[in-house]
Amino acid sequence: MPDYHFRPVDRDDLPMLAEWLRDPLVAEWWPVPDHQLTLVTEDLDRAVMRQFIALHGEKPVGYAQCYPAHHWPAPHFHDLPPDTIAIDVFGAPEGRGHGGAWLRALGDLLLRETSLLVIDPSPDNRRAIRAYEKAGFTGDTVRLDSEGQSVRIMTRLR
Secondary structure (H helix, E strand, O other): OOOEEEEEOOHHHHHHHHHHHHOHHHHOOOOOHHHHHHHHHHHOOOOOOEEEEEEEOOEEEEEEEEEEOOOOOOHHHOOOOOOOEEEEEEEOHHHOOOHHHHHHHHHHHHOOOOOEEEEOOOOOOHHHHHHHHHOOOEEEEEEEOOOOOEEEEEEEEO
Protein backbone atom coordinates (compact mmCIF):
# COMPACT_ATOMS: atom_id res chain seq x y z
CA MET A 1 0.00 0.00 0.00
CA PRO A 2 1.32 3.49 -0.80
CA ASP A 3 2.79 5.49 2.05
CA TYR A 4 0.26 8.16 3.03
CA HIS A 5 0.61 10.16 6.19
CA PHE A 6 -0.64 13.47 7.52
CA ARG A 7 0.70 16.52 9.22
CA PRO A 8 -1.12 19.54 10.63
CA VAL A 9 -1.52 22.59 8.41
CA ASP A 10 0.53 25.58 9.50
CA ARG A 11 0.78 29.15 8.25
CA ASP A 12 3.74 28.25 6.03
CA ASP A 13 1.32 26.06 4.02
CA LEU A 14 -0.99 28.95 3.11
CA PRO A 15 0.77 29.95 -0.16
CA MET A 16 0.65 26.31 -1.32
CA LEU A 17 -3.04 26.02 -0.37
CA ALA A 18 -3.78 29.29 -2.18
CA GLU A 19 -2.23 27.81 -5.32
CA TRP A 20 -4.26 24.61 -4.97
CA LEU A 21 -7.49 26.59 -4.43
CA ARG A 22 -6.83 28.51 -7.67
CA ASP A 23 -6.61 25.27 -9.66
CA PRO A 24 -9.74 25.19 -11.87
CA LEU A 25 -10.65 21.64 -10.79
CA VAL A 26 -10.63 22.73 -7.14
CA ALA A 27 -12.14 26.20 -7.64
CA GLU A 28 -15.15 24.64 -9.36
CA TRP A 29 -16.20 23.13 -6.00
CA TRP A 30 -14.42 25.51 -3.59
CA PRO A 31 -15.42 28.81 -5.25
CA VAL A 32 -13.81 32.21 -4.69
CA PRO A 33 -10.31 30.96 -3.82
CA ASP A 34 -9.33 34.06 -1.81
CA HIS A 35 -12.42 33.67 0.39
CA GLN A 36 -11.73 29.96 0.88
CA LEU A 37 -8.15 30.73 1.90
CA THR A 38 -9.44 33.27 4.42
CA LEU A 39 -11.68 30.58 5.94
CA VAL A 40 -8.82 28.06 6.07
CA THR A 41 -6.61 30.71 7.72
CA GLU A 42 -9.26 31.59 10.31
CA ASP A 43 -9.74 27.92 11.12
CA LEU A 44 -6.07 27.58 12.08
CA ASP A 45 -7.03 29.31 15.33
CA ARG A 46 -10.08 27.12 16.05
CA ALA A 47 -9.28 24.07 18.15
CA VAL A 48 -12.43 22.31 16.97
CA MET A 49 -11.21 22.35 13.35
CA ARG A 50 -8.36 19.99 12.59
CA GLN A 51 -6.61 20.63 9.29
CA PHE A 52 -4.16 18.28 7.63
CA ILE A 53 -1.86 18.12 4.64
CA ALA A 54 -1.94 14.63 3.12
CA LEU A 55 1.47 13.42 2.03
CA HIS A 56 2.48 10.61 -0.30
CA GLY A 57 5.99 9.97 0.88
CA GLU A 58 7.14 13.57 1.27
CA LYS A 59 4.98 15.01 -1.55
CA PRO A 60 1.89 17.02 -0.52
CA VAL A 61 -1.13 15.56 -2.32
CA GLY A 62 -4.16 17.01 -0.55
CA TYR A 63 -5.86 19.01 2.17
CA ALA A 64 -8.44 17.86 4.71
CA GLN A 65 -10.35 19.57 7.46
CA CYS A 66 -12.15 17.51 10.08
CA TYR A 67 -14.63 18.68 12.72
CA PRO A 68 -17.53 17.44 14.84
CA ALA A 69 -20.45 17.22 12.40
CA HIS A 70 -22.83 18.91 14.84
CA HIS A 71 -20.54 21.78 15.87
CA TRP A 72 -21.82 24.23 13.24
CA PRO A 73 -25.38 24.43 11.90
CA ALA A 74 -25.63 21.53 9.47
CA PRO A 75 -29.26 20.48 8.98
CA HIS A 76 -28.21 17.81 6.50
CA PHE A 77 -26.40 15.98 9.34
CA HIS A 78 -29.37 16.11 11.75
CA ASP A 79 -29.85 12.34 12.07
CA LEU A 80 -26.18 11.36 12.47
CA PRO A 81 -24.79 10.18 15.84
CA PRO A 82 -23.39 12.90 18.14
CA ASP A 83 -19.78 11.73 17.73
CA THR A 84 -19.81 11.91 13.92
CA ILE A 85 -16.78 13.59 12.35
CA ALA A 86 -17.33 15.56 9.14
CA ILE A 87 -14.58 15.88 6.55
CA ASP A 88 -13.99 18.39 3.75
CA VAL A 89 -11.16 17.80 1.31
CA PHE A 90 -9.51 18.99 -1.86
CA GLY A 91 -6.57 17.60 -3.75
CA ALA A 92 -3.35 19.11 -4.97
CA PRO A 93 -2.78 19.15 -8.73
CA GLU A 94 0.19 16.83 -8.08
CA GLY A 95 -2.09 14.52 -6.12
CA ARG A 96 -4.57 13.68 -8.86
CA GLY A 97 -5.36 9.99 -8.73
CA HIS A 98 -4.40 9.73 -5.04
CA GLY A 99 -7.62 11.11 -3.49
CA GLY A 100 -9.36 7.84 -2.73
CA ALA A 101 -6.22 6.29 -1.26
CA TRP A 102 -5.18 9.13 1.02
CA LEU A 103 -8.76 9.73 2.14
CA ARG A 104 -9.05 6.03 3.01
CA ALA A 105 -5.86 6.32 5.10
CA LEU A 106 -7.18 9.43 6.84
CA GLY A 107 -10.50 7.70 7.47
CA ASP A 108 -8.68 4.75 9.05
CA LEU A 109 -7.01 7.15 11.49
CA LEU A 110 -10.17 9.10 12.32
CA LEU A 111 -12.24 5.97 12.86
CA ARG A 112 -10.04 5.20 15.86
CA GLU A 113 -11.84 8.02 17.69
CA THR A 114 -15.38 7.86 16.31
CA SER A 115 -17.80 5.34 14.89
CA LEU A 116 -18.91 7.38 11.86
CA LEU A 117 -17.42 9.74 9.30
CA VAL A 118 -19.45 11.87 6.92
CA ILE A 119 -18.57 13.76 3.76
CA ASP A 120 -21.02 15.80 1.70
CA PRO A 121 -20.06 16.42 -1.93
CA SER A 122 -22.22 18.12 -4.48
CA PRO A 123 -24.25 15.43 -6.25
CA ASP A 124 -22.76 16.79 -9.48
CA ASN A 125 -19.15 16.29 -8.38
CA ARG A 126 -18.72 12.85 -9.92
CA ARG A 127 -14.92 12.87 -9.64
CA ALA A 128 -15.07 13.47 -5.87
CA ILE A 129 -17.82 10.91 -5.37
CA ARG A 130 -15.73 8.25 -7.11
CA ALA A 131 -12.76 9.07 -4.87
CA TYR A 132 -14.95 8.96 -1.76
CA GLU A 133 -16.33 5.59 -2.79
CA LYS A 134 -12.76 4.32 -3.20
CA ALA A 135 -12.10 5.59 0.32
CA GLY A 136 -14.97 3.48 1.67
CA PHE A 137 -17.76 6.07 1.85
CA THR A 138 -21.27 5.09 0.75
CA GLY A 139 -24.64 6.75 0.50
CA ASP A 140 -26.78 8.48 -2.05
CA THR A 141 -29.21 10.54 0.03
CA VAL A 142 -29.36 14.13 -1.21
CA ARG A 143 -30.26 16.93 1.22
CA LEU A 144 -29.95 20.71 1.46
CA ASP A 145 -27.06 22.05 3.52
CA SER A 146 -27.17 25.18 5.70
CA GLU A 147 -26.68 27.36 2.61
CA GLY A 148 -29.51 25.69 0.68
CA GLN A 149 -27.16 23.76 -1.62
CA SER A 150 -27.85 20.14 -2.54
CA VAL A 151 -25.30 17.76 -1.06
CA ARG A 152 -24.95 14.01 -1.15
CA ILE A 153 -24.57 12.43 2.29
CA MET A 154 -21.85 9.77 2.25
CA THR A 155 -20.73 7.96 5.38
CA ARG A 156 -18.10 5.51 6.45
CA LEU A 157 -18.50 3.28 9.50
CA ARG A 158 -15.79 1.94 11.78
